Amino acid sequence: MKDLTKISNTIILLALSIFLLSCGGGDGKSAADRIKEQAQMEPADPYENWESNNGIGPIKELALPAEIDQNMVTSGQEVYENKCTACHKAEKKFIGPSPKGIFERRTAAWVMNMILNPEEMVQKDPMAKKLLIEYNGSPMANQNLTEDEARAVVEYFRTL
Amino acid sequence: MNTYKKILGYALTLPLLFVVGSCGQGGGNGGALGSGNAERVYVAPGEHDEFYGFISGGFSGQLAVYGLPSGRLFKVIPVFSVDAEKAYGFSEETKPMLETSFGTIPWDDSHHPDLSQTNGEIDGRWCFINANNTPRIARISLSTFETEEIIELPNSAGNHSSSFVTENTEYIVAGTRFSVPIPQRDMPIDEYKGNFKGAISFIEVDQETGRFDLSFQVIMPGFDYDLAHPGRGASHGWMFFTTYNTEEANTLMEVNASQNDKDFIAAINWKKAEELIANGDFETMATEYAHNVYDESTQMATSTIKKEVRTLDASKYPGLVYLLPTPKSPHGCDVDPSGEYIIGSGKLSASLTAHSFTKMIDAIENEKFDGDAYGIPILNYDDIVAGVVQQAGLGPLHTEFDGRGNAYTTFFISSEVVKWKLETWEVLDRAPTYYSVGHLMIPGGNSRKPWGKYLVALNKITKDRYLPTGPELAQSAQLYDISGDKMQLLSDFPTVGEPHYAAGAPADLIKPNQVKLYKLEENNHPHAVKNEKDTRVERNGREVHIYMTTIRSHFAPDNIEGIKVGDKVYFHVTNLEQDYDVPHGISMIGANTSELLIMPGQTETFVWEPKKEGVWPFYCTDFCSALHQEMQGYVRVSARNSNVPLKWSLDGE
Numbered sequence: 001m002k003d004l005t006k007i008s009n010t011i012i013l014l015a016l017s018i019f020l021l022s023c024g025g026g027d028g029k030s031a032a033d034r035i036k037e038q039a040q041m042e043p044a045d046p047y048e049n050w051e052s053n054n055g056i057g058p059i060k061e062l063a064l065p066a067e068i069d070q071n072m073v074t075s076g077q078e079v080y081e082n083k084c085t086a087c088h089k090a091e092k093k094f095i096g097p098s099p100k101g102i103f104e105r106r107t108a109a110w111v112m113n114m115i116l117n118p119e120e121m122v123q124k125d126p127m128a129k130k131l132l133i134e135y136n137g138s139p140m141a142n143q144n145l146t147e148d149e150a151r152a153v154v155e156y157f158r159t160l
Numbered sequence: 161m162n163t164y165k166k167i168l169g170y171a172l173t174l175p176l177l178f179v180v181g182s183c184g185q186g187g188g189n190g191g192a193l194g195s196g197n198a199e200r201v202y203v204a205p206g207e208h209d210e211f212y213g214f215i216s217g218g219f220s221g222q223l224a225v226y227g228l229p230s231g232r233l234f235k236v237i238p239v240f241s242v243d244a245e246k247a248y249g250f251s252e253e254t255k256p257m258l259e260t261s262f263g264t265i266p267w268d269d270s271h272h273p274d275l276s277q278t279n280g281e282i283d284g285r286w287c288f289i290n291a292n293n294t295p296r297i298a299r300i301s302l303s304t305f306e307t308e309e310i311i312e313l314p315n316s317a318g319n320h321s322s323s324f325v326t327e328n329t330e331y332i333v334a335g336t337r338f339s340v341p342i343p344q345r346d347m348p349i350d351e352y353k354g355n356f357k358g359a360i361s362f363i364e365v366d367q368e369t370g371r372f373d374l375s376f377q378v379i380m381p382g383f384d385y386d387l388a389h390p391g392r393g394a395s396h397g398w399m400f401f402t403t404y405n406t407e408e409a410n411t412l413m414e415v416n417a418s419q420n421d422k423d424f425i426a427a428i429n430w431k432k433a434e435e436l437i438a439n440g441d442f443e444t445m446a447t448e449y450a451h452n453v454y455d456e457s458t459q460m461a462t463s464t465i466k467k468e469v470r471t472l473d474a475s476k477y478p479g480l481v482y483l484l485p486t487p488k489s490p491h492g493c494d495v496d497p498s499g500e501y502i503i504g505s506g507k508l509s510a511s512l513t514a515h516s517f518t519k520m521i522d523a524i525e526n527e528k529f530d531g532d533a534y535g536i537p538i539l540n541y542d543d544i545v546a547g548v549v550q551q552a553g554l555g556p557l558h559t560e561f562d563g564r565g566n567a568y569t570t571f572f573i574s575s576e577v578v579k580w581k582l583e584t585w586e587v588l589d590r591a592p593t594y595y596s597v598g599h600l601m602i603p604g605g606n607s608r609k610p611w612g613k614y615l616v617a618l619n620k621i622t623k624d625r626y627l628p629t630g631p632e633l634a635q636s637a638q639l640y641d642i643s644g645d646k647m648q649l650l651s652d653f654p655t656v657g658e659p660h661y662a663a664g665a666p667a668d669l670i671k672p673n674q675v676k677l678y679k680l681e682e683n684n685h686p687h688a689v690k691n692e693k694d695t696r697v698e699r700n701g702r703e704v705h706i707y708m709t710t711i712r713s714h715f716a717p718d719n720i721e722g723i724k725v726g727d728k729v730y731f732h733v734t735n736l737e738q739d740y741d742v743p744h745g746i747s748m749i750g751a752n753t754s755e756l757l758i759m760p761g762q763t764e765t766f767v768w769e770p771k772k773e774g775v776w777p778f779y780c781t782d783f784c785s786a787l788h789q790e791m792q793g794y795v796r797v798s799a800r801n802s803n804v805p806l807k808w809s810l811d812g813e
Contacts, residue, residue: 082680082691086711086736094811095714137786141712143738144677 046126050106055125057113058147064108068158076149076156083143084153090160095138097131100160108154115150118142200641201651203230208671211603211664213616214273214287215637217241218658221268223289223300228603228614228664229639231653239298239307240268240291248307250754252730252765253685254454259463260294260312261448269293272322272387272599272661275302276329276365280392280499280608284669286370288323288332295319297334297363299370303673308454311372314447314469315342315359315379321388321493322361327396327608331375331430332363335385335401339408342379343445352410354534356382359471360401362430371453376437376470378428378481381534382408384417385426387492387558392608393499395517397431400502404489406533417489418508422541424483424533425493425504427520432480433472441477442470459678459685459763475535482524483533485541486513492558492599496567496582497608501546505556505569512556512569514585516546547585552578557598558661560605562612562642568605570597570617577617577640579647591647593638596621602642603664611666615640615647618659625652635659676740678761685763687732692716697808704729706808710744710758711736712785714810715778718793722806725770725797731756731778734763745781748795755781770797 046053054061080088080099087095102111106127114121114128118140121128132139145153203209209227217224221241225234242249242258249258249266258264268291276285287300295316299309313319313334321335339356341347347355357379364375383403391398406423409416436442447469454461474481486504490513494503502515523529523544529537555573562568566588569578575596579589597617604610617640622633634654641648680690689695689707695716698705704727709716715733723729735744737760747755751768758764770776780791798804 081693083736083738086692086709086714086716095711139712139785141737141739141742 046130047105050110050127053125053127054107054109055113055117055128056120057117059109059112059116062107062109062112062151062154064103064154064158069155072152072155073159076152076154079145079149080153080156083145087138087141096135096140099157102157102160111154111157112147112150114140115143115145115153116147197648197650201229201231201639203227203232208667210667211611211614212667212670213601213603213662213664214275215601215616215618215655215662216270216273216289216658216660217656218271218635218660219269220657221270221291222656223270223273223287224656224659225305226637226653226655227667228616229650231637231639231651233656235305236656237300237305237307239289239300240265240270240296240310242266244754245757247754247756247764247766250766251756252767253460253763256461256463257307257310257452257454259452260296260450261314261465262294265294267293268296270298270660271320272324273663274323274325274332274606275663275665276370277325277607278328280327280396280497282604282607282609282663282665282669283329284665284673285329287663288325290319290322290334292319292337295322295334295336297323297332297361297372299332299365299372301370302670304456304675306454308370308456309372310450310452311363311374312449312451313359313361313374314449315340315344315357315377315445315471316361321385321401324388324390324399326390326399326430327392329365329367332365332372333388333390333399333430334361334363335388336360337384337386339380339382339384339405343447349410352382353408354382356408356410358383358385360385360399360428362433372451374449374451374466374469376433376442376472378433379471379473380426380481381474381536383424383426386490389493389495389502389606391495391499391502391517392497395495395499395502397429398517399428399430400484400493400495401426401428402486402490402493402504404491420488422485422487423489424538425486425490425502425515426536427482427484427502428474429480429482432477436472436477436480437470442472444468445471457682457684459683459688478537481536482520483536483538484515484520484544485530485538486515487511492556492569494559494561494567494606497561497563497610499608501582503559503567503569505558507555507557507572509556510551510554512549512552512559512580514546514548514582515544519544519546547583549578549580549585549587552580552587553590558600560600560602560615561610562602562605563610564612566612568600568602568615568642568647570600572596572598572620577615577647579642589646591640591649593617593619594625594636594652595619595623599661601662601664603666605664611664613641613643614650614664615642616662616664618655618662620658622654626654637662677738678759680734680736680738680761683734683761683763685732685734687730687765688734688763689732690734691736692810695808695810697722697806699806702727704806706731708733708746709736710734710746710780710791712742713780713787713791715746715780715791715793716810717808718810719796720794720808721796721798722804723770723795723797724800724802725773726800727770729768729770729795730765731768732763732765733758735760737761742784743782744784744791746778747781748778749776757782770795773797773799 238248318337320337405417490504553571
């Protein structure tokens with residue numbers, strides 16, 4: 001009986017919050033419609049579409065040239081070791097995921113946006129949102145890298 | 161006889177003022193909401209205040225930062241007192257800041273903040289403040305809101321007429337309240353007269369770095385030097401000090417230092433002093449004072465004892481100092497924005513005296529002197545006075561200006577602020593304060609460019625204004641709108657310690673210069689580690705150094721073994737975060753020092769001397785992420801004679 005009360009309370013709260021949410025809309029759609037729509041937009045497995053997802057941030061598109069730039073690798077490794085290794089390790093899943101083989105799972109642009117714009121990414125990007133949950137809510141720290149530094153880190157990741 | 165009648169008259173009206181005052185507390189018939197006052201101090205969530213207010217902490221020794229008009233407290237900047245919350249005075253980096261020639265002083269009494277100026281206008285670079293008790297001046301960066309430098313003042317005692325900034329921040333000027341034997345020596349107290357002297361210090365400020373250099377001291381007669389303000393505009397190059405105890409009494413001062421009808425405002429020509437110094441006309445005196453500097457690059461403070469000071473004896477150098485007779489025991493010494501009028505508030509008189517700088521110069525040029533004190537010429541009161549604000553109230557203390565030709569003076573005994581007009585000297589308006597106001601502050605109100613919108617009254621007594629908290633009550637500031645003809649009381653807000661004096665500036669002058677984080681690349685702390693790879697533990701005899709890092713949300717290393725009872729363990733902790741507003745803290749069970757609070761990119765150090773065997777935890781004290789509660793670690797402490805090897809790890813590595 002108690003549980004039932006709890007459940008009904010939850011439903012009331014849920015309904016209330018949907019109602020409150022719908023106040024912020026203004027596009028004429030009902031809240032339920034919008035939730036449905038969003039559910040359709042976000043596939044159950046957001047990682048499936050990784051090849052077409054460049055993330056959200058300053059990098060719209062990044063095609064990696066065939067040849068790896070060794071100078072960039074050297075500087076990228078230095079940046080990575082100083083700014084990233086507290087949470088990322090090549091040989092294991094640590095606070096965050098390993099960057100090894102990253103471009104078999106993510107586009108280069110997505111990786112750069114995750115480095116450069118992590119706050120917005122974990123709020124809006126379906127893959128970043130899911131990763132945040134998978135990694136226990138541990139935030140991707142914004143280490144304030146420049147675009148050039150992030151690009152060099154990408155080059156270094158290609159060598160892992 | 162007349163004077164006595166007047167005083168009696170005031171004494172009778174005094175209770176009346178309190179009664180009248182206590183009826184008008186809300187500032188309007190309909191209360192704050194009805195009058196719209198609430199809206200005028202309301203800053204909506206997420207919005208910023210229009211002004212910064214830097215309010216001294218009085219006997220707390222600190223400086224508090226408020227928003228105006230909201231009265232919201234943003235930060236208490238530790239300056240002259242230890243602050244365990246921020247590890248100030250406890251971390252190895254900041255311990256040297258509180259060193260003096262007397263050793264470590266954990267507390268002081270901070271009175272008068274003043275902001276750096278360029279061309280007589282507030283420029284938003286630094287805030288300066290005095291330590292009253294063990295005489296020192298501090299410089300606080302307005303880009304980091306941290307104390308960066310403290311210099312001790314030799315020969316000074318009760319550093320009260322301080323800290324005041326000249327028009328281009330050439331000098332911070334600091335005068336002694338108490339005269340003392342100079343140099344200090346063992347002598348009978350009742351031989352004060354003629355033997356004790358007062359030192360006025362001129363601290364040169366490096367315009368690039370802000371660094372202090374105690375350039376010279378003017379050695380004055382044995383009066384008490386109460387308050388000061390610099391000349392500006394035409395009077396730039398002069399510094400004005402109020403004096404009391406020109407009687408040179410050394411006991412029962414409240415009677416014996418209040419005998420003379422007039423004391424002096426001392427006018428010091430510091431441009432002349434610079435010439436004398438440049439010509440080598442000074443005496444170098446052996447002394448001892450500490451100079452403490454926090455280096456932004458190494459993130460460490462160092463304390464150096466300096467051994468000599470250049471002095472100029474005011475009696476020996478004609479043209480260096482003149483004395484302006486001013487009734488009676490003048491307290492506040494305030495210069496109007498044009499620099500023409502020097503206002504002396506005779507705290508034992510009912511009137512304010514405004515001296516004219518033009519008339520002063522004229523009298524000096526024509527050598528119209530009325531005797532001298534220890535060889536320092538005394539000018540004629542009638543030759544230099546520009547006007548008197550007659551019978552404005554009781555117990556005038558301090559004056560600030562609104563830039564529209566009006567002046568505002570506090571009256572301690574009659575608990576009010578009086579608005580009056582420069583040059584006509586007429587009283588325009590008066591507003592009660594609750595209660596016993598000391599200083600007042602208008603942002604820029606002691607500069608060439610006041611922002612005359614708000615006035616903050618800084619009160620000495622609170623009584624019934626807030627919910628009572630036992631015998632010790634909140635200290636109180638009050639905000640008035642002075643943009644119209646009549647002053648309007650908008651709000652009360654409590655302050656940290658006694659809100660002795662304050663300085664204010666538009667937020668737009670200070671906000672753009674904020675440091676958001678310390679770049680790891682620029683961290684030259686000798687014990688910094690810039691990535692987890694370099695974290696380690698080193699033993700050197702009984703000294704152990706832990707080179708640790710933090711990032712959301714773990715310490716590296718977080719398991720440490722091989723520490724022994726009786727070791728002295730230094731935790732050098734670098735915050736690897738490079739994002740705005742992500743500090744980490746660390747606290748260690750049983751540490752007799754304090755926690756650390758480490759800003760992004762910063763390294764700080766605390767010492768732990770483990771006393772008991774066991775496995776002892778440490779944790780992050782500043783809520784950093786959803787996994788903050790997991791941000792913890794252990795140190796194994798073994799017996800002195802144990803063979804447990806030194807080792808450290810994070811996740812087994």
